[in-house]
Amino acid sequence: MKIIEALQQDAPSFSFEFFPPKADVGFWDLYKTILDLKPLNPTYVSVTYGAGGSTRQKTVDLVRRIKKDAGIEPVAHLTCVGATKKEIASVVDELTAGDVQNILALRGDPPAGEAEFVQPEGGFAHASDLIEFLQDRYDICIGAACHPETHPEAPDLDADLTHLKRKVDAGCDYLVTQLFFDNTDFYRFRDCAAKKGIDLPIIVGVMPILSVKQVKRFTQMCGASIPKTLLSQIEAVEDDNEAVRQVGCIHALRQCEDLLANGVSGLHFYTMNRSTATRAIYQHLQEQLVKK
Secondary structure (H helix, E strand, O other), X not given: OOHHHXXXXXXXXXXXXXXXXXXXXXXXXXXXXXXXXXXXXXXXXXXXXXXXXXXXXXXXXXXXXXXXXXXOOEEEEEEOOOOOHHHHHHHHHHHHHOOOOEEEEEOOOOOOOOOOOOOOOOOOOOHHHHHHHHHHHOOOEEEXXXXXXXXXXXXXXXXXXXXXXHHHHHOOOEEEEOOOOOHHHHHHHHHHHHHOOOOOOEEEEEOOOOOHHHHHHHHHHHOOOOOHHHHHHHHHOOOOXXXXXXXXXXXXXXXXXXXXXXXXXXEEEEOOOOOHHHHHHHHHHHHHHHHO
């Protein structure tokens, strides 16, 4: 199934994101975690591509196994980092040979130790170039990323939306947002994107806070912000992991309820390879949808 087909239905999509661990033991633990989600009937699960393509083969192996054995629709992340067009084509050939029909096309972050992204020799400079390449060569569904609070490298929202429009024009089918914690940031972004002629389905990325240190590191990396009230709440219980988790889950649940009430195409949970919090939120939301 192509993800765009699910997004054309009346009901919102629900999906989960995981990253492939480097150790084989962790790989099988993660696969079991994903299998445990099958009864929830998620629209799809996505698997990230390690920094610099460091988990490239593990991503391919995990995605193909999810498709073949787990019976859950997978989305494989694909980046431009450290790869030629030929190498990228080889990865996609392997994915499509395993009947994987969905790819999230990303430029990718600069490799560790490098301040800026540098176009690989024989590779791509932008996600839009990768999307155009995939669109011309394969019969697949292509997702792309967007940033409600503006990409860290963009000077302002308008410039960021101009780059996003290039991805849309290159042929991506839907968008997935970076994490955010204030829904007003997303609604402003959605309105501005529409004015720019961007009318694709937008799946909203949500990350329940599990650790104060972790969320500060992530928001610094991706350019997202933590509302002052929420920051004060989690810092007040910073030394109590369970209390932080409870505050984070409640905030994420309230976010999701408001987003669904305002007509988002879907919710995508950044799980950090832990399913307990997202499972609880997901099940609560499903119960509410059934009642309606």
